[in-house]
Amino acid sequence: MAQAAMVETASRDGLDWPTLFATRSARMKASEIRELLKLLDQPDVISFAGGIPDPALFPADAFSAALTRALTGPGRGAALQYSVSEGYRPLREWLVGRMASLGVACSIDNIMITSGSQQALDYLGKLFLTRGDTALVGWPTYLGALQAFNAYEPTFDRLDPFANRSTDDYRATAAAAGGSVKYAYVSGDFANPTGETLDRTARGRVLDLAESLDIAVIEDAAYQSLRYDGEEIEPILALDIARHGSIEAARTIYCGSFSKTLAPGLRVGWVVAARPVIAKLVLMKQAADLHSATLNQMAIHTVASDGFSAQVDTIRGVYRGRRDHMLSALSRHMPEGVSWTRPDGGMFVWVTLPEGIDGAALLARSLETARVAFVPGRAFFADGSGANTIRLSFSCASEAMIEEGIARLGKVVRQQL
């Protein structure tokens, strides 16, 4: 009784917080799916939900040695001290070389270090979007990009480089929503969630559209290093520079990440763009979190300098095998009417179910009867469509788990037909 009375008092005395919150807070909602998946740490569940790298592949010994080195000797104070908002200079210098190898000629003044590429998406939304402005995104697109941009209360319009829509139509749609089109967000390589890659023609069309609308392009290259088949395709930023002669004349803003290659837990990514963009982002970062952790940037620099290519080769080999197993298992266990992508890299296979099968309902059923987890696809669509899609990740599953899990999932799908 006393307990209940206290709770009641607290509730009566508590502030009516939502009335104090900014309008943007209405868009910050817990995802039911994410809440559901939180409960799935049980060992008997086979999960294709995560979309995270396999921790067994992290270069933990190299990081341990790098951290010890950073904290030994006369420079150790600096490793634990405040540092500049643009990021650790030797890491930015290393990235100049890395970007050059991708066809992007730039200087350290074109690079800022971020706390993962997720932070770059947040900052770019913050830099470009006034409430009511329009961001062009794919249908579907990376859920985390929608969440990052949502904080700045934009309208989303569909980015389809092959659609026959006039610039006037894009502009009129944006004006009707109360703002203007600011950028096209695109993940060109083995994208989350579809696993699909934009070829050179499609990349060129994205640039054509951005030029005709005179907007920026945000290129999310989080998975770019994870190619398992086929020829490398230059980043959109490289194509943009080739068209216009210099990164200072390019409208593309490239977001990179060490999360998928070295380790995500250190939270180190980077942005590459023309200097006026980087200069504003540096001021923004100074105001928002001062800088990314100094020690982490030093450790990433050491591990990347000593063995980035070797590490990428190792994880490519493992993930390639898992992708092959998943594609093979899908072809053996999925019934007629189900289709899926065949990614050249990354971590995801995107499955389209027959119309009428709802991915979220399938997840509930699959968890209950088959103990297999995945992510329903609807959350990746800004317009709420895509009910009959699901995302499968192969990055953390052994071959045996893939075989067993896809067999069970195929059975659950059959039962829905």
Added chain:
Amino acid sequence: MAQAAMVETASRDGLDWPTLFATRSARMKASEIRELLKLLDQPDVISFAGGIPDPALFPADAFSAALTRALTGPGRGAALQYSVSEGYRPLREWLVGRMASLGVACSIDNIMITSGSQQALDYLGKLFLTRGDTALVGWPTYLGALQAFNAYEPTFDRLDPFANRSTDDYRATAAAAGGSVKYAYVSGDFANPTGETLDRTARGRVLDLAESLDIAVIEDAAYQSLRYDGEEIEPILALDIARHGSIEAARTIYCGSFSKTLAPGLRVGWVVAARPVIAKLVLMKQAADLHSATLNQMAIHTVASDGFSAQVDTIRGVYRGRRDHMLSALSRHMPEGVSWTRPDGGMFVWVTLPEGIDGAALLARSLETARVAFVPGRAFFADGSGANTIRLSFSCASEAMIEEGIARLGKVVRQQL
């Protein structure tokens, strides 16, 4: 010639970025003072500008051991992996104990880990401020808070707990600016920049004002552990809980930091508040940078668990001595008409010069003729006043540097009289 032609082309082809940027970007400007101070790494300059901890005092060996431990054994994959947005659970549990020792009864659901307390300020601005809303801040206040909040385009009104202003006046002023009053931001302990502490009466008045306006209180406790004299004063959050019976009924949001006690370069801080606030902040963090670095939270947890109090005792002893030397040197070297605060802790002494002496002009003169650096005070005032104030930091200066630097500065001030 070719070089010049290329630059011209680049400039002609480049986007007109400012027309694409959000309205908020107009408020993100490089500080002239900060740019000036960047150039001051010369060894012959005596700097009281920094406001950063002395790196010689960092527990680097303890961090090295903690990091090695985290990256050895079966848990090492988790140390480098993605983790939850609310933060590392053992660290949040440790903080429950730490907050209890300060008179704040709370659970881990009242705590979120941030990348330094600067990030908490950014997130709280984001959570509460719709463009045009009002934030109450001190005249002067922490420059980094003004910068963090500025991104959300608020109006600043003056927080003075002893002013005789009616709630109607605050509200009418905010309404005229296009929004409403959302929170009072206050640093109660040895605040940056003044070094001053709010006593219990003043803390109570802040709460009274917040209650009468029905707004939140953001309590910045970055320096709270650095007390050198006098009795501990409970956080405003503790007083709020004492008034209302539970943290769930409290309107105060407490922002803590390990930057001033353990090390800033790891970027670990925390927020403590009622659950509805923490729940929104967790969603916001998930969308903005996923989580603070996993490994850093583990290292901070280990080092704090093993020796937080001992570390705080050590740095208190050193900084107390430096504060005493600075106060003594000021009393010996400053001319009549100059006054300053006598802080009970923290890192700063705030100097008021005779009317008509401009702090920024004094800095230019001091750098040129005396090679002594400090921060002019005007940047800390949201209304641009405070021209005749300067901030001196004693945290990184040896006793000999303090004596020599203040003697030289006193001479420069005399020349301005």
